[in-house]
Amino acid sequence: MKRIILVGKPNSGKTLLFNQLTGLKQKVANFPGVTVELKSGQFAGYQVVDFPGAYSLHTLSKDEQIAVEKLHEALLDDNTALIVCNLDATRLESSLVFGLQVQRLAKQHNKALIFALNMIDELGRFGHHIDTAALSKQLGSPVYAISARTLEGIAEFKTALQQDAAAASAIPELSDLRPDAASDLKQARQLAAEHGIKDTVVLKNQNRIDSFMLNSISGSVMFLLVMFFLFQSIFTFATPLMDAVESIIAYIAEVLTEALGPGVIHDFINDAVFGGLGSFLVFVPQIMVLTLIIGLLEDSGYLARAALICHRPLSYFGLSGRSFIPYLSAHACAIPAIMAARTIESPRKRLITMLTIPLMSCSARLPVYALLIAVFIPDIQYLGGLVNLQGIAFFALYFMGILTALMISLLLSRSDKIEPTATDMPFILELPTYRLPHWKPLLQRVLQSGKHFIYRAGPVIFMVSVVIWVLSYFPAGGDDLAHSYLGTIGHFIEPIFEPLGLDWRYGVAILLSFLAREVFVGALGTLFGVSNADENVAGLAENIQQDGLALGAGLGILLFYVVALQCVATVATLKAETGNNKLVIGVVVAYGLLAYLLAAITYNLIG
């Protein structure tokens, strides 16, 4: 299939244009997340690819480097029919600086290029008009005025896009316009001065909001409020959704098992399928709520402000303000976060950020946290349900993870083994305009995060559940767990977990969760399901309470899960992104030992 490539500077409405062209049927290569995704969709028989935003072909950071490499690849590809360069009509100069570089490159590869002059609705609000015919003539490539938000000019643009892609008549003629790269820059400035709107008009509102958002006092308070709201909502807002999922699963389990009648198949469906997989599906709503809030912050433009506010504090720990965004998205999943670390300008800070990202409490830990918090922390509400004690416990665990990450960053930044030769790039960050988020693409991203989580972890958890069930059900037939195959294996490894105050069942669950952390809950669900075959599958927390897990041991497990790096996919991503296997293995072992030590100390102190 022939391809249309969509490029432009960040925050220029490019992705929104992509959504208008391709509808909601999109494929995300890579993982969905901040700035690292390469999305593709279909438009009129063409494949449209949305490239990550870039400021210049002369790159500073890894993400720009990758975007530019991909652009070069696309230009060499015969299937690339057309380049669409998206310009922000309200920021003509900075859009054109990159736009003219791309235009020159397109010409060198004999590829057709058109400009989409986006956001003309905003320009209209300021009473400004751009003469696209004149601009088009001066640029030597077609220019179409559009607004991907109000759909102004979109219909005409779609027609023109098909024509230009088919005819490839839009190959730029710049030989008579500009002799060299230096004159590209000059031309961008001249055209912006001639056609563009004055910056003082456009930036007035943004700067007024920022005088509040970036003020020492109001800005800090705002930042803390946003962060508190974020973590609290993972617990408070997701609870009704989780309860709903739980009841649905319990209902299906009841209907199915009743229809089957007693026997081995009944036990298998009840314990392995619903006990194992069911107890993990309950946590999908929490992951989706977290993705929603991070998405809201990103799309509104607040994330850049948060990065700015955090820059100075993070510098003390050898990190950059840009580390904030990967750290935050690591609370959903470490994998896109490690990739998002590509935006960090300094190679040294990027490496430290990547190595400490796994300490952020990702959504795979949520099931473990939620289960053990439900066991030990009473559900008490304060301030009319706005704050609850379990939510605070969650916050404390997340905070523990962040604190550990900062401490380890501090240690690593003192080491001369971390990228000693690389140039230290300075912190320069554009503050985009504040915008209202668009619901459709945001909700789509939220759904995708849930789907992604289920597809990635679901099969592993199901397999593990089945294996555990078989090993624990036979040869005794479910009556005597301690003398099943699993019991025998479990007792063999029990000495490792004895210093943590845990019996073999927890030991098995922890060991298996080195595949993926969520397995812990599924495995325990299956194990407790087998020993209490009549109990409701949803009541795993109650089962553990009745079984009498010591408080110190439970807190120990929690700390263990805060620190330990138990995720095959994260280790693989770290290896690929750092290119340093020894370092990554060292980190996995170090985090594992630290986790074990913390758990043992906690158990011995509290008991």
Next chain:
Amino acid sequence: MKTLWDMPRGQTAEIAAITQTLPQQIQQRLFEMGFEPGRALTCVQRGPFSGPVVVTVADCVYSLEQAIAREIHIRSS
């Protein structure tokens, strides 16, 4: 000579020079962003506790940390 880092909030000045010893790729990027001698810039916000300074140049708002803001020399316009 005064630098961008010395600008109080709300002040507008003209860029005099960029330190020539900066790595070439950083100079290039600053130049593309609009930090070129003769151009006006306005300090919008001072970050709290010596945090990054916020300036408008060309049609964008950027935040720059102390280490780089000190390399952009200014004169009053």
